[in-house]
Amino acid sequence: MVRPPSFLRWIYPNAIWHLPSDRKVIYLTFDDGPTPFITEKVLELLDAHKAKATFFCIGKNIEQHPEIFNLIKDKGHHIGSHTYSHLNGWKSKAEEYINDYVKGRELSHTNLFRPPYGRILLTPLQVIQKQDKVIMWDILSKDYDKDLSPEEVYANVTRNLEPGSIIVFHDSEKAKKNLLAVLPRILEYLTQQGYISEAIPY
Numbered sequence: 001m002v003r004p005p006s007f008l009r010w011i012y013p014n015a016i017w018h019l020p021s022d023r024k025v026i027y028l029t030f031d032d033g034p035t036p037f038i039t040e041k042v043l044e045l046l047d048a049h050k051a052k053a054t055f056f057c058i059g060k061n062i063e064q065h066p067e068i069f070n071l072i073k074d075k076g077h078h079i080g081s082h083t084y085s086h087l088n089g090w091k092s093k094a095e096e097y098i099n100d101y102v103k104g105r106e107l108s109h110t111n112l113f114r115p116p117y118g119r120i121l122l123t124p125l126q127v128i129q130k131q132d133k134v135i136m137w138d139i140l141s142k143d144y145d146k147d148l149s150p151e152e153v154y155a156n157v158t159r160n161l162e163p164g165s166i167i168v169f170h171d172s173e174k175a176k177k178n179l180l181a182v183l184p185r186i187l188e189y190l191t192q193q194g195y196i197s198e199a200i201p202y
Helices: 006-011 038-048 059-064 066-074 094-108 122-128 150-158 176-192
Strands: 025-031 053-057 078-081 166-170
Touching: 025 038, 038 053, 038 066, 038 176, 053 059, 053 066, 053 094, 059 066, 059 094, 066 078, 078 094, 094 122, 150 176, 166 176
Parallel strands: 025 053, 025 166, 053 078
Antiparallel strands: none
């Protein structure tokens, strides 16, 4: 599903799914990096279109690629945490998940958090929301789906776009083919339609 299922919004009512705006602003987000070459290419494309974004980084990837992590910040984009090791919140014990979250937060130094897969148990969620904004989405590009063509990924985004949309891409090896084929077209489409891409506020 491109749109988040309604039951998830019901389970996580205090998470941020959309940022309503009377301006034509949207929020591009990238999960799972930083990843060599891919994240750097994304940054180049964003620069070319004067677009800002939010990168939800995995802690262990920050440890492995600190220079790319610092480049994201140097380019003026915002950082979000995506846990340390990309745990599935519905398959992890609460204590394990919270410890993984803390480790990731210590590396990312941010108050923005996105649970991998959009899945998190209520106990960790309550702990995290005491200090962080939990950022979900209202458009999932599905760039990671190898059964989808770039054209289908493009349509997932453009057909559902509206002011305030939070859009999920992935700067990962799994999504590389679709992401790098689609992102230039998405950025051009945004320009043509008069949209501005901003980073999610801290």
